[in-house]
Amino acid sequence: MSRILSRRDFLRAAGAVGGSTAVFRAAAALGLLPAVAAARPQIAAIRKSRKVLILGAGISGLTAAYELHRKGYDVQVLEASFRAGGRNLTLRHGSRIDETGYPQVCEFDKDPDLFFNAGPARIPGHHQHLLEYCKELDVELAPFINDNRNAWVQDDAMFGGKPVRAREYLNDSRGFVAELMAKSIRKDDLTGPMSSADWEQLREYIRQFGELDPQFRYMGTSRSGLASHDYTRADVLKKPLSPSELMKSRFMFIMSFGETDDQAAMMMEPVGGMDRIVDGFMRQVGHLVQLESQVQKIRVKERGVDVTYRRNGEYVTTQADYVLNCIPVQLLAGVEHNFPKDFSTGLTAIPRGKLFKIGLQMKERFWEKEGIFGGISWTLQDIQQIWYPAHGIHRQKGVVLAAYTFDPRAGEKFARLSPPERIRLAVEQGSKIHPDYGKYVENGVTIAWHQMNHMLGCAAQWEPELFQRWFTTLQKPVGSHYLIGDQVSYHPGWQEGAIASAHHAIADIDARERLGNAVTA
Numbered sequence: 001m002s003r004i005l006s007r008r009d010f011l012r013a014a015g016a017v018g019g020s021t022a023v024f025r026a027a028a029a030l031g032l033l034p035a036v037a038a039a040r041p042q043i044a045a046i047r048k049s050r051k052v053l054i055l056g057a058g059i060s061g062l063t064a065a066y067e068l069h070r071k072g073y074d075v076q077v078l079e080a081s082f083r084a085g086g087r088n089l090t091l092r093h094g095s096r097i098d099e100t101g102y103p104q105v106c107e108f109d110k111d112p113d114l115f116f117n118a119g120p121a122r123i124p125g126h127h128q129h130l131l132e133y134c135k136e137l138d139v140e141l142a143p144f145i146n147d148n149r150n151a152w153v154q155d156d157a158m159f160g161g162k163p164v165r166a167r168e169y170l171n172d173s174r175g176f177v178a179e180l181m182a183k184s185i186r187k188d189d190l191t192g193p194m195s196s197a198d199w200e201q202l203r204e205y206i207r208q209f210g211e212l213d214p215q216f217r218y219m220g221t222s223r224s225g226l227a228s229h230d231y232t233r234a235d236v237l238k239k240p241l242s243p244s245e246l247m248k249s250r251f252m253f254i255m256s257f258g259e260t261d262d263q264a265a266m267m268m269e270p271v272g273g274m275d276r277i278v279d280g281f282m283r284q285v286g287h288l289v290q291l292e293s294q295v296q297k298i299r300v301k302e303r304g305v306d307v308t309y310r311r312n313g314e315y316v317t318t319q320a321d322y323v324l325n326c327i328p329v330q331l332l333a334g335v336e337h338n339f340p341k342d343f344s345t346g347l348t349a350i351p352r353g354k355l356f357k358i359g360l361q362m363k364e365r366f367w368e369k370e371g372i373f374g375g376i377s378w379t380l381q382d383i384q385q386i387w388y389p390a391h392g393i394h395r396q397k398g399v400v401l402a403a404y405t406f407d408p409r410a411g412e413k414f415a416r417l418s419p420p421e422r423i424r425l426a427v428e429q430g431s432k433i434h435p436d437y438g439k440y441v442e443n444g445v446t447i448a449w450h451q452m453n454h455m456l457g458c459a460a461q462w463e464p465e466l467f468q469r470w471f472t473t474l475q476k477p478v479g480s481h482y483l484i485g486d487q488v489s490y491h492p493g494w495q496e497g498a499i500a501s502a503h504h505a506i507a508d509i510d511a512r513e514r515l516g517n518a519v520t521a
């Protein structure tokens with residue numbers, strides 16, 4: 001008799017195979033959680049004069065400015081950099097890269113297709129608020145190709161370092177694992193009684209999972225690609241890759257990369273570059289944004305907040321009823337302030353990521369001759385990834401992402417090099433995937449985010465114990481000063497998290513205004 005799973009069993013099982021995201025999804029499917037993000041706060045129009053200072057023109061700051069300005073708040077945004085957008089940065093002909101020690105100017109050709117998203121590049125289909133803003137702000141979107149089974153997987157540990165197609169790597173691995181499973185599990189080993197029908201069903205599931213033959217052997221699959229696509233002849237399967245070589249691979253994570261919550265199709269990108277979103281906000285609130293105004297001092301008072309900033313060498317102090325602040329906490333810790341001890345300790349407690357990216361203008365779209373139209377090749381070398389543009393297909397040139405490192409050691413290694421040395425290293429490593437890589441490179445840009453001025457890091461690295469200790473402390477307002485940014489959201493490293501933090505703060509301000517205790521700490 002089949003065992004009937006309770007909801008609790010089911011959630012536990014889902015967690016074991018898919019982590020907390022799977023539990024969340026499963027719980028939502030069972031109707032135990034709302035399936036969508038919180039609705040955008042419906043804030044009331046303001047009747048009294050309320051001055052709001054927003055510190056930092058990151059996506060969260062721009063969201064807050066947009067929402068509060070249209071409800072009648074008197075908004076001013078102070079931004080330290082010469083540009084708005086923060087980590088949302090697209091580089092194209094003439095763009096400045098404000099990296100401390102290594103300032104660069106982008107030398108890509110002046111061509112709308114030749115751009116490089118140095119920060120965010122992709123938007124999952126469930127990042128509902130960001131997508132809503134794109135619609136509202138007239139930001140045209142296009143599908144983004146994230147996972148491409150025709151791209152390459154390269155690991156020095158397997159196949160003598162020769163790259164293999166992702167579809168072969170993934171499906172041959174799956175086939176061999178399925179064969180192993182079919183051969184090793186026995187009905188009696190399973191916990192709980194199983195009917196013969198259930199047992200047969202399970203075996204059939206395993207067979208289809210790996211595309212095994214009737215004897216449960218993995219003999220190859222068209223999922224791994226055909227030996228030839230000459231359709232005047234009968235299909236010939238590729239010979240499966242050697243299982244012992246596949247076993248040497250050390251990066252199984254790509255098995256599920258394209259299936260994770262934030263990386264699975266359908267992904268999107270703004271046509272012409274991610275900073276089209278910043279442009280969209282700036283069309284609405286650009287007149288409120290004061291660039292090159294670096295905040296130097298914050299004093300939270302019993303009523304309101306005083307902020308001192310530096311502009312053109314002058315110090316200016318201004319006061320506000322509310323402050324929403326997306327200055328990265330590791331920099332905010334160095335701004336003079338009178339925050340409570342616990343809060344200020346929290347500012348220094350959260351480490352930041354060290355992402356590093358390179359974009360190369362290629363004089364020929366050589367990857368298209370390899371049957372690659374967008375997506376990612378993976379390697380375990382320092383560069384970690386090569387991305388191919390899915391826009392501008394069949395045009396002459398394209399900009400390739402030639403390095404995108406999550407590994408902090410690789411990020412630091414690149415960061416220590418000068419931009420030409422970084423490019424040389426990326427080309428050397430990329431040549432293991434594309435042998436003639438170097439001959440196509442015309443010029444490039446490099447960005448070490450932990451060295452970028454006014455940023456000095458990427459997403460907040462919320463380890464569970466740090467989260468437990470500091471998240472609420474930092475998310476809670478200090479008087480009428482609110483910390484915002486993806487750094488105080490449940491989704492750091494994503495623009496949707498930055499937007500959620502702004503919504504959280506403005507909903508609180510709205511509630512205070514409705515209660516009439518507006519500016520009292």
Ligand SMILES: Cc1cc2nc3c(=O)[nH]c(=O)nc-3n(C[C@H](O)[C@H](O)[C@H](O)COP(=O)(O)OP(=O)(O)OC[C@H]3O[C@@H](n4cnc5c(N)ncnc54)[C@H](O)[C@@H]3O)c2cc1C
Binds near residue numbers: 118355493
């Ligand atoms: C390499 C990389 C890849 C990413 N990929 C994606 C992706 O694919 N999709 C996605 O949605 N998200 C992605 N993200 C994350 C996304 O960029 C962030 O979540 C989002 O942009 C953060 O916005 P924010 O409002 O928190 O502020 P930030 O972008 O952190 O902006 C903070 C602002 O504060 C300003 N500032 C600093 N000091 C001062 C001061 N003293 N005075 C005044 N202003 C100051 C800074 O100049 C900056 O403008 C990526 C980020 C990086 C770096």
